Amino acid sequence: MTLELVCPAGTLPALRAAVDNGADSVYIGFRGATNARNFPGLNFDASEAAAGVAYAHERGARVFVALNIYPSPATWETATDTIDRAARLGVDALILADPGLMRFAADRYPNLRLHLSVQSSATNWRAIEFYRQEFGVQRAVLPRVLSATQVARLIKRTSVEIEVFGFGSLCVMAEGRCALSSFATGHSPNTQGVCSPAHAVRWEETPAGRQSRLNDILIDRYAPGEAAGYPTLCKGRFRVNDIVFHALEEPTSLNALGVLPTLAASGVKAIKVEGRQRSPDDVGQVTRLLRRALDLCDDAAAEWTPPVEMIGELDALAEGRTHTLGAYHRPWQ
Amino acid sequence: MKLAVGPLLYLWDRGTALDFYAELCDAPVDIVYLGEVVCSKRRVLQKDDWPLVACALEAAGKEVVWSTLALIEAESELATMARIVDGSAGHFEANDMAAVQHGAGSPFVAGPHLNVYNEATLRLMVEHGARRWVAPVELPLTTIATLGKSRPPGLEIEVFAYGRLPLAFSARCFTARSQNRPKDDCGFICREYPDGITLYSREDQPFLTLNGIQTQSAAVQNLWSHVDELRAAGVDILRLSPQSQDFAAVIRAFRDATDATGATTPFPESALPGGYCDGYLRGEAGIDRAV
Numbered sequence: 288m289t290l291e292l293v294c295p296a297g298t299l300p301a302l303r304a305a306v307d308n309g310a311d312s313v314y315i316g317f318r319g320a321t322n323a324r325n326f327p328g329l330n331f332d333a334s335e336a337a338a339g340v341a342y343a344h345e346r347g348a349r350v351f352v353a354l355n356i357y358p359s360p361a362t363w364e365t366a367t368d369t370i371d372r373a374a375r376l377g378v379d380a381l382i383l384a385d386p387g388l389m390r391f392a393a394d395r396y397p398n399l400r401l402h403l404s405v406q407s408s409a410t411n412w413r414a415i416e417f418y419r420q421e422f423g424v425q426r427a428v429l430p431r432v433l434s435a436t437q438v439a440r441l442i443k444r445t446s447v448e449i450e451v452f453g454f455g456s457l458c459v460m461a462e463g464r465c466a467l468s469s470f471a472t473g474h475s476p477n478t479q480g481v482c483s484p485a486h487a488v489r490w491e492e493t494p495a496g497r498q499s500r501l502n503d504i505l506i507d508r509y510a511p512g513e514a515a516g517y518p519t520l521c522k523g524r525f526r527v528n529d530i531v532f533h534a535l536e537e538p539t540s541l542n543a544l545g546v547l548p549t550l551a552a553s554g555v556k557a558i559k560v561e562g563r564q565r566s567p568d569d570v571g572q573v574t575r576l577l578r579r580a581l582d583l584c585d586d587a588a589a590e591w592t593p594p595v596e597m598i599g600e601l602d603a604l605a606e607g608r609t610h611t612l613g614a615y616h617r618p619w620q
Numbered sequence: 621m622k623l624a625v626g627p628l629l630y631l632w633d634r635g636t637a638l639d640f641y642a643e644l645c646d647a648p649v650d651i652v653y654l655g656e657v658v659c660s661k662r663r664v665l666q667k668d669d670w671p672l673v674a675c676a677l678e679a680a681g682k683e684v685v686w687s688t689l690a691l692i693e694a695e696s697e698l699a700t701m702a703r704i705v706d707g708s709a710g711h712f713e714a715n716d717m718a719a720v721q722h723g724a725g726s727p728f729v730a731g732p733h734l735n736v737y738n739e740a741t742l743r744l745m746v747e748h749g750a751r752r753w754v755a756p757v758e759l760p761l762t763t764i765a766t767l768g769k770s771r772p773p774g775l776e777i778e779v780f781a782y783g784r785l786p787l788a789f790s791a792r793c794f795t796a797r798s799q800n801r802p803k804d805d806c807g808f809i810c811r812e813y814p815d816g817i818t819l820y821s822r823e824d825q826p827f828l829t830l831n832g833i834q835t836q837s838a839a840v841q842n843l844w845s846h847v848d849e850l851r852a853a854g855v856d857i858l859r860l861s862p863q864s865q866d867f868a869a870v871i872r873a874f875r876d877a878t879d880a881t882g883a884t885t886p887f888p889e890s891a892l893p894g895g896y897c898d899g900y901l902r903g904e905a906g907i908d909r910a911v
Binding site: 408412418420478505506525530 | 804
């Protein structure tokens with residue numbers, strides 16, 4: 288069974304890079320606070336999106352639009368306008384998190400595919416069933432908290448297609464269930480589409496070392512020569528019971544290549560790559576590597592293990608330059 | 621305004637928990653949420669204890685609501701949720717859409733972990749039987765007020781008014797991890813931390829609290845001085861989240877404020893590191909505190 292490769296694009300060049308390197312589908316967001324990668328300089332305006340859809344469709348690839356924040360009454364109209372815009376562009380699916388928006392989209396555009404965003408936090412078949420019954424959701428992206436065994440069991444109980452993360456930065460918290468960023472900065476993935484936003488970050492050089500702060504809260508301090516990462520707050524070093532360590536999560540990336548045959552055999556439909564914030568070059572490289580992995584895995588089936596050099600190349604593109612199977616395989620269980 | 625005691629978010633000794641609920645029978649609160657929201661492995665009380673606790677509270681005139689798990693992954697967790705929903709006679713709190721789906725239209729409380737951020741979603745929950753909505757902790761009061769104005773008739777609004785804020789859930793148990801224990805062999809180490817483990821920045825700022833798979837704020841959100849604003853925004857119920865110390869005094873202070881008795885009992889200083897916070901109310905960082 289061939290897995291569909293779903294790749295990120297924060298810009299038109301990134302979309303082209305993903306399509307050219309073998310993505311089956313590309314997901315994009317519109318500019319503004321309507322999607323979970325609301326970063327400066329990122330995302331599409333209407334004409335870029337139209338060009339992106341045309342480019343992808345001409346080459347047999349699909350385009351999904353992510354609108355995965357939970358709009359407030361104040362941002363509701365912007366969100367529904369975005370849905371209208373996406374529908375007019377002829378995109379292949381909407382990736383939504385908010386049930387109210389799903390109601391709007393299902394009523395107004397009954398023929399437009401709905402995908403349940405990872406931000407919906409649907410971690411069991413019953414929750415997915417709720418969205419299927421209500422809105423005819425056709426695919427669900429699973430939060431990065433389930434083990435490979437749990438993914439397989441869930442698939443047995445649902446008729447909805449399942450997409451899982453295969454590569455990219457890792458949320459250790461169940462997506463859509465994390466208010467750590469708004470607690471520290473006032474801005475969260477659910478409300479503004481950002482986590483640990485850049486405007487709240489401050490770097491300092493001190494005698495104790497380089498320090499990163501988020502809204503003045505010290506997230507990490509680096510020894511001279513130590514590689515410093517973006518201060519995503521769950522990946523900082525904190526003190527718990529007099530020990531200083533990465534108390535929530537290490538700065539590491541998800542790489543699910545080691546469990547690809549298991550995921551494929553369990554009936555997973557699509558593998559998603561995180562990272563609309565990545566450069567076109569990075570998107571192209573990651574897509575190329577994942578495409579090769581999926582093709583090789585498809586040929587070799589159950590015996591497949593990812594080639595060492597492929598893992599190395601992906602690590603070089605990964606947060607923290609190191610990887611984990613995350614919740615798929617739980618050494619900490 | 622009514623006062624509610626939220627579900628116990630920590631693992632307390634059985635005796636301590638039984639004493640806590642026995643005392644609540646005489647406390648000036650209207651609603652008590654029972655059951656486990658955080659960890660499916662925890663057994664705060666034995667199976668036969670819960671109905672007795674509920675009976676005693678109901679005999680004392682309290683409304684009892686059965687809370688359900690927020691992060692449901694395993695079939696066993698779905699089965700537990702289903703059992704609670706089926707046995708609750710419409711008095712359950714849904715914290716995952718699975719519970720809404722299973723409830724199939726019977727009345728329920730839409731808990732703080734369902735992501736209800738706008739009118740359309742709130743209306744959808746009401747269509748499915750929601751008779752009360754507990755706002756997500758990060759919603760500013762202006763949004764709650766807007767949703768309150770257009771709320772369907774009969775819907776009550778509840779706000780998390782006191783306690784360490786439940787901020788995030790993970791598959792990982794951070795309490796076990798902090799002691800280098802695997803999750804499946806955790807030894808219920810969280811029992812030793814009746815208010816969770818405070819996580820400090822390297823500058824000793826109390827920042828977060830580790831509570832099993834849940835991450836909370838270190839600071840206690842305390843909306844006691846905002847009771848009038850909350851009332852004006854259409855909030856019907858204030859949720860007080862159980863803590864191990866001074867809880868009776870907290871209830872008393874909130875009751876005085878909601879009843880506007882004119883009593884000027886000073887609010888007890890927080891016994892937990894991190895002090896108080898109330899920033900979410902104004903749409904600011906939750907950790908902020910109005911001076």
